[in-house]
Amino acid sequence: MACCVFTAYVMSRIIKACELFDLRILEVKYNDSDSDFSSAPSFQPVYGQQSNTTSRTAAAHTGKAGQQQPSEDQPWTTTRLLVTGMICSACVSTITHALTSHPAVLRANISLPLSRATIMFNATNASTEDLISIIEDVGYGAEALVTGYGGSGAQNLRLVRREEELQALKIAFNGAAKWATAIATFDWARYIAEGTHLAGALDPMLQLSALVVAVSVQATHGRWIHHNAWSSCYARGRFQLPNLTMDTLLSLSLALSVSLSLFNIGLHGLAGPQTKTYFSTASFLTVVISGGRYLDVTLKRQGAASFARLFGLQQELDLGTVIVEQKVRVDQEEVNKPIETVLTQCPMNLLTPLDVYHIPAGVVIPCDSYVLRGQSLIDEANMTGESRPVRKSVGDLLMSGTRNISASVVAVVLKEQAQSSLEKLVDSIEEATEMKYTGASSGEELMPAVVQIVTRHFVPVVLVLALVDFILILGSPTCYLPLTDRTNVACERAMAILAAACPCAIGLANPSAIMAGIDAAYTQGVLLPGGANALETLSRLTHLVLDKTGTLTEGRLKTSKALFAEPFRSDARKRQLCYNVLSAAERDEAQAHPMGRAVFQWCVRQLQESSHLQQAICEPGASPARNISKVTGKGVFAEVQDHNDIWHVVHIGSERFLSEHHISVAPDTATQLAGLQARAQVHFALDGKYAGTFVLQDTIRQNAPAVIQSLRSLGLNLTMLTGDTVVEAHRVSSQLQIPVLAARSLPQEKRDLVVSLRESSVEGRTNNVVAMLGDGLNDAPAQAAADVGILFSLSPLSSRSSNSTSSLALGTSAADVIVMTADLTAVPKLISIARKTMLQARVNTYWAILYNTVAIALAMGVGEPFGLKSPDASSAGMMMAFSSITVLGMSLQLRQRLN
Numbered sequence: 001m002a003c004c005v006f007t008a009y010v011m012s013r014i015i016k017a018c019e020l021f022d023l024r025i026l027e028v029k030y031n032d033s034d035s036d037f038s039s040a041p042s043f044q045p046v047y048g049q050q051s052n053t054t055s056r057t058a059a060a061h062t063g064k065a066g067q068q069q070p071s072e073d074q075p076w077t078t079t080r081l082l083v084t085g086m087i088c089s090a091c092v093s094t095i096t097h098a099l100t101s102h103p104a105v106l107r108a109n110i111s112l113p114l115s116r117a118t119i120m121f122n123a124t125n126a127s128t129e130d131l132i133s134i135i136e137d138v139g140y141g142a143e144a145l146v147t148g149y150g151g152s153g154a155q156n157l158r159l160v161r162r163e164e165e166l167q168a169l170k171i172a173f174n175g176a177a178k179w180a181t182a183i184a185t186f187d188w189a190r191y192i193a194e195g196t197h198l199a200g201a202l203d204p205m206l207q208l209s210a211l212v213v214a215v216s217v218q219a220t221h222g223r224w225i226h227h228n229a230w231s232s233c234y235a236r237g238r239f240q241l242p243n244l245t246m247d248t249l250l251s252l253s254l255a256l257s258v259s260l261s262l263f264n265i266g267l268h269g270l271a272g273p274q275t276k277t278y279f280s281t282a283s284f285l286t287v288v289i290s291g292g293r294y295l296d297v298t299l300k301r302q303g304a305a306s307f308a309r310l311f312g313l314q315q316e317l318d319l320g321t322v323i324v325e326q327k328v329r330v331d332q333e334e335v336n337k338p339i340e341t342v343l344t345q346c347p348m349n350l351l352t353p354l355d356v357y358h359i360p361a362g363v364v365i366p367c368d369s370y371v372l373r374g375q376s377l378i379d380e381a382n383m384t385g386e387s388r389p390v391r392k393s394v395g396d397l398l399m400s401g402t403r404n405i406s407a408s409v410v411a412v413v414l415k416e417q418a419q420s421s422l423e424k425l426v427d428s429i430e431e432a433t434e435m436k437y438t439g440a441s442s443g444e445e446l447m448p449a450v451v452q453i454v455t456r457h458f459v460p461v462v463l464v465l466a467l468v469d470f471i472l473i474l475g476s477p478t479c480y481l482p483l484t485d486r487t488n489v490a491c492e493r494a495m496a497i498l499a500a501a502c503p504c505a506i507g508l509a510n511p512s513a514i515m516a517g518i519d520a521a522y523t524q525g526v527l528l529p530g531g532a533n534a535l536e537t538l539s540r541l542t543h544l545v546l547d548k549t550g551t552l553t554e555g556r557l558k559t560s561k562a563l564f565a566e567p568f569r570s571d572a573r574k575r576q577l578c579y580n581v582l583s584a585a586e587r588d589e590a591q592a593h594p595m596g597r598a599v600f601q602w603c604v605r606q607l608q609e610s611s612h613l614q615q616a617i618c619e620p621g622a623s624p625a626r627n628i629s630k631v632t633g634k635g636v637f638a639e640v641q642d643h644n645d646i647w648h649v650v651h652i653g654s655e656r657f658l659s660e661h662h663i664s665v666a667p668d669t670a671t672q673l674a675g676l677q678a679r680a681q682v683h684f685a686l687d688g689k690y691a692g693t694f695v696l697q698d699t700i701r702q703n704a705p706a707v708i709q710s711l712r713s714l715g716l717n718l719t720m721l722t723g724d725t726v727v728e729a730h731r732v733s734s735q736l737q738i739p740v741l742a743a744r745s746l747p748q749e750k751r752d753l754v755v756s757l758r759e760s761s762v763e764g765r766t767n768n769v770v771a772m773l774g775d776g777l778n779d780a781p782a783q784a785a786a787d788v789g790i791l792f793s794l795s796p797l798s799s800r801s802s803n804s805t806s807s808l809a810l811g812t813s814a815a816d817v818i819v820m821t822a823d824l825t826a827v828p829k830l831i832s833i834a835r836k837t838m839l840q841a842r843v844n845t846y847w848a849i850l851y852n853t854v855a856i857a858l859a860m861g862v863g864e865p866f867g868l869k870s871p872d873a874s875s876a877g878m879m880m881a882f883s884s885i886t887v888l889g890m891s892l893q894l895r896q897r898l899n
Contacts, residue, residue, distance in 0.1 A: 076106060077123040081131060083115050084141035085228060087246065087296075088507025091140065093456060094243060098138045102126060109434035112511050116145070118434060139232030139243040162301050168224065169297060173290035175221040179213050180283035186210045187280055204270040207277065211265070214258060214279035222286040226251045244459040246503050250289055250880075252463075253498035253873055257282040260491045267484060276488055278495075284874040285499060292881025296504075296888065310426045313382060313401050317366045317417060320348040325356040325410070327619075348417065354622045355413040359404045367413045368420045368591065369398045370604065372619055374409035378402050383421060384525045384820040394608050395601030395621075397591060401425065412622050414591060428529045428818065429522065433515065458503040462856065466497040469860050492872065496859040500876035502852055505883035509844035512891035517837030520898030525821025526830050530788065534816040537788050538834035543768040544711060544827075545741060545754060545782070548722035548732055549680070550594040550775035551792050551824075552704050557598035557680065557696040563673070564692035565666045576610050577642055578691055579603040582684060584623040585638040585650045589630065594775065596636070598696050599652065599682055618643065631657060633723055633747045633778040651685040658683050658690065666690050680724065700735055701824055708736050710828035717768075719757075721750055723778060751781035758787065771817075773827065783815055790827070791815035833898050840894045844887050851886070855879045 086092060092110040099108035099119060104126035109118045119131055128144050135142040186206040193202045218226070229251035232243040242248060257278040268275040324346040348366035351357060356372060359365055365378070375393035380386050380402045389405055392398060398411055401422030417423065473490040481489070514532045521528055528534050546552055568574045583603035589596030600621065607620035618624070626647075628638040635653015642648060651661055658665070663685045665673070673681060673693060680696040701707075711718055719741040722729050729743035742753055750772075758770045772779060772786035783789025819826050857863070858879075861870045871879065 075123050076120055078118065078120050079128050079131070080145040081117045081119065081128070081135065081142045082145055083110070083117050083135060086110075086112055086115055086140060088112070088504040089511050090456065090458070090503055090507040091245070092507075092511075094138055095135055095140060098134050099131065102130075102134060105131070109431075111430060111433040113433045113515055114430055116430065116434075117142070118431075137232065137240070139228070139245070162297050165297055166294065166301070169290055169294040172221040172224060173287060173294055176217055176283060176286040176290055179217050179221070180280065180287050183210045183213055183280045183283050186213075200271065207265070207270045207275070210277065210279040211261070214261070214282055217283050217286055218254060218258060221290065222254060225254065225286070225289060244463070246459070246501070248459060249462060249498040249501050250285075250877075253495045253877075254282050254285060256491055256495050256498070257285070257873060260488065264484070264488070274484070278492075278873070281495070281873045285877045288874060288877035288881055292877075292885065295881070296884050310382070310401070310422065310429070313364055313422060314426065316364050317348045317400075317422070320363065320366065321345050322348055322351070322363075322366065323358040324351070325358070327356075351413050352416055353413050354618075356410060356619055356622070357413065358408060358410055359398075360408045361404055361406055364403050365398045365400055365411075366420075367400050367417050368415040369400075369411035369413050370590070370600075370621060371396050371398065372410045372412050372604075372621075373608070374407060376404050376409045377406040379405050383425060384822070386525065386821050386823070395604035397597065412619055414587065425527065425820075428527045429518070431529050431531065433518065434531060458501070458506065458852075462497065462501040462503075465856065465860065466494040469497060470494045493859070493861060493870065495873040496871055496876040497856060499873045500852075500855040500859040500871065500879050502848075502855070502880040502883040505848040505852065505887045506845065508884060508887050508891075509848045510841045512888050513837055513841035513844050513894060516840070516891045516895035516898065517833055519895055520833050520837075521830055523899055524826045524829050524833070525819065525823070526826050527818040527820060528816070529818065530816030534788055535834045535837055537769060538771070538817070538831055539838040540769045541716060541771055541788065541831060541834075543717045543719070543757060543770045545719050545721050545757065545770060545772045545786070546738070547772075547774035547779050547792075548720055548724055548729060549698060551773055552720065552732055552736060552738075553698040553700050557594050557698050559598060559602040559694050560697045561695040562602070562692065563669050563695070565669060565690055568686075568691055572610065576607065577648075578684075578686060579606045579610075580618075580620070580623055580642060581640040581648050581650050581686065582652060583607065583621040584625045584640040585628070585636055585652055587621055587625065588628065589636055593778070594698075595680060595682055595696065599694055602694065632780070634660075637661075649687050651688075652682060653684075655681070655683055658685055661685075661688075663688065663690055665693065669693055680728070700732060703824055704736055707824045707828060708738055710825070711831075714828060714831055716831075721745060721753060721772075721782070723747075723750070747778045747781045750779065751785045754782045754785045758785070780815075788817060789815045790817040790819060792819045792824070792827075836894065836898060840890065844890055847890070848883065848887055851883050855883065 083095065086095070089112065092112055095117065096108050096110055099105050099117070102121075104122040104124075105119060106122070107120045110116070111118070117131075117135070121131065132142040132144070186209055190203055190206050225247055228247035229245065230242055230248075233239060233241070261277040261279055261282075264275050264277060322345075323343050326342045326344065327340070346355075346357070351367050357369075359376075361376065371392050371394050373394065375391060377389035378392050378398065379389050380399065382403070383399050383401050392409070397414075399422070400415075400417065400420035470490045470493065473493060474486055476486070510532070514535060517535050518528050518531070530537075549557075564575060564578070568578050580603075583600050586596045586600040586603070590600035591597075604621045623643075624641040626639050626641075628636065630636050631653070635651065635657035638650050639647050640650055651658055651663060655665060665683060669690075669692070673695070680698065682694045682696065684691050684693070708718065718738050720729065720733055720736075720738050721741045722743050723745050724743060726743045729740050732738075733740045741757075742749070745753065754770060754772055758768055760768060769788075770786045771788040771790055772782045773790040773792055774780075774783060775792045779791075780789075783791065817830065819830075855876070858868065859871060859876050864870060
């Protein structure tokens with residue numbers, strides 16, 4: 001009894017320490033410029049481009065996607081539900097199986113850290129209410145994720161903070177500890193009064209008091225355990241078999257201890273010398289369970305703390321306002337009348353593309369934009385992990401979620417807030433936490449399959465073991481104890497077995513380690529939309545294919561020379577028209593490709609410098625554009641409206657692209673370009689006639705040689721694949737000592753080369769595990785065909801456009817990994833993180849299985865022949881709690897090592 005009291009005291013001190021040092025984990029500032037707000041995002045689904053959808057579908061045939069592809073003739077709808085009551089991956093597996101068993105459900109991905117289910121289903125055969133009912137039928141709570149302004153933010157924040165759950169567990173722990181101590185006091189008083197003349201009067205009263213208190217503890221402070229265990233028995237007005245979980249085992253152990261006490265009281269009376277009760281055991285087991293679950297939830301809360309910073313930024317954007325500029329003519333009917341600028345106040349979340357707005361110093365940038373006037377230092381740590389501020393000037397791109405820290409600038413919106421980098425970043429991290437069960441397991445995925453099987457059948461096996469042990473003791477021919485004593489011994493053993501088993505430790509082994517890996521990758525500026533599958537594949541990587549431009553080179557292409565054909569060469573106003581239409585045509589491409597970015601920035605800056613030539617309603621780079629068509633790897637076609645409301649046809653791209661549209665480079669320009677073949681060239685035409693060429697320069701990244709050496713030290717084979725010229729490819733190859741797989745490759749050719757590389761045999765391996773590292777949409781087909789697609793991009797998810805409204809695009813992006821930082825060293829760090837994470841996941845799994853095996857064996861009395869006493873139910877409960885805590889503790893230690 002003293003041991004139980006000491007145990008409760010120790011757990012109480014631990015909980016106090018957690019509360020003392022918690023420091024509002026979800027509100028910790030990672031940078032001095034971080035906001036004090038803390039909230040969650042409103043749900044905005046991420047959809048891929050149609051071209052990416054095609055690529056991913058093709059990837060499915062190469063074995064990468066691994067999931068059933070939706071049929072376009074079905075009315076598929078995607079929804080998200082908040083799910084309560086999940087503890088470990090066993091719960092995830094149960095819910096996933098229940099959802100996917102419904103004929104209308106195509107796919108169900110569950111995020112354990114965020115308690116969320118993303119479901120794709122046929123809207124004609126099922127509704128959101130039906131999906132909620134399915135989840136409730138298996139014993140969990142569910143509610144629809146509210147979309148719209150401020151709706152899901154409060155729900156996300158509540159789930160990530162887990163304050164309600166922690167407060168309820170704290171009340172349960174404190175109440176159970178208080179009344180368990182009272183029962184211990186009653187037992188101590190009975191022991192002191194034993195043999196005295198007071199025993200006859202005190203014993204029945206103390207025993208009755210203990211009975212009342214024990215039943216009260218189970219009805220109040222232990223009620224959550226019994227509710228979780230048996231709530232699934234009655235759903236939608238009908239009875240059904242319960243969903244067997246760890247709470248089922250604990251509830252049975254508690255119920256057995258109280259029932260056995262009542263049985264003994266009924267058999268021998270309140271004051272009988274043979275009356276053996278287990279009220280203290282039940283109460284202290286409730287204390288241990290509540291305290292252990294409190295510590296468990298606290299560790300999970302720390303594991304999800306990375307989301308808070310982004311949720312806080314979203315809350316700030318929801319509440320913030322900016323000043324928007326609008327240019328209007330004094331007289332709309334007179335084109336030559338002067339233009340006035342009108343300033344209005346506008347909520348940040350109502351900004352729309354091409355709005356011109358002011359960003360004061362200290363304010364979070366609300367939308368993906370580009371700088372129109374001014375220059376300032378921008379803190380990009382929230383988005384890229386880069387701690388040093390970056391100076392931005394006219395034409396430079398700004399990401400939402402970054403913070404302006406030095407001077408006010410004026411910017412033009414490229415994407416509205418719902419489509420911006422911050423929203424996509426949050427959605428990508430949420431997607432990375434989702435657990436996807438495809439029903440197929442390769443040899444490399446054997447451990448997750450084993451874990452799924454163990455967690456699914458663990459509880460029934462434990463119940464069978466407890467029953468078998470009970471029967472063996474009760475009917476043992478070598479035991480000469482009376483039947484009632486044998487019943488007590490058998491029940492004690494069953495209680496210990498039920499309390500010692502902890503399937504959640506096994507179920508948390510992989511998710512807790514993977515969350516640590518995802519968090520460590522994020523601190524290095526890397527996102528993992530591919531989640532656990534991407535980490536697992538990266539840990540087995542054998543071959544890395546690298547793009548050149550923007551990956552091995554700086555990607556900050558600068559226009560070294562601009563060659564114009566007549567009449568643009570001699571007419572400044574014609575050149576201004578050219579800059580205007582080119583910047584508008586490259587406005588979207590500037591966010592995804594370094595060449596497009598270089599052309600866009602050059603044109604915007606030239607327009608700003610020559611803005612005195614004439615007035616215009618549209619700001620530089622903001623002219624209306626329509627019928628934009630991108631031919632990946634070749635160029636862009638668009639129609640752009642000038643300041644006189646005349647639409648011009650624009651072609652921008654390679655010489656091959658222009659020739660396919662029957663446009664040839666002017667002979668005098670071709671002569672000038674003949675000596676510049678080693679440099680990147682972008683040709684452009686206006687209204688079907690050649691207009692000029694930009695010559696771009698790029699340099700090899702300063703740390704590229706060291707990164708190549710680091711990758712080789714990890715045992716990887718490296719090759720370079722580029723669409724640039726052969727001369728430029730071999731120049732970079734000779735400096736970095738990396739072989740060229742191919743040059744002048746179109747996107748589809750890159751894909752075919754990656755597929756052949758995957759299927760080739762190297763060093764006795766049947767197949768390579770190949771990753772494709774690239775920075776643009778022209779690399780998307782190759783990334784989709786690779787085992788892992790890695791997007792090296794300063795604009796998060798730049799290849800994940802949200803223009804499509806089709807829910808069929810769920811999960812169709814080519815990028816499994818997105819490197820947001822400009823530091824290429826993040827790539828070898830990521831591979832190292834992946835290997836350490838998967839190693840820790842395996843260690844966690846082996847430890848949890850071994851620990852549970854030993855704990856159950858000891859509870860069954862296997863150690864008694866060797867002098868090891870079988871634990872009672874309270875001690876077994878301590879062992880159970882320690883199992884989950886050690887697994888979570890090892891994963892938190894991994895997080896610290898990786899960071």
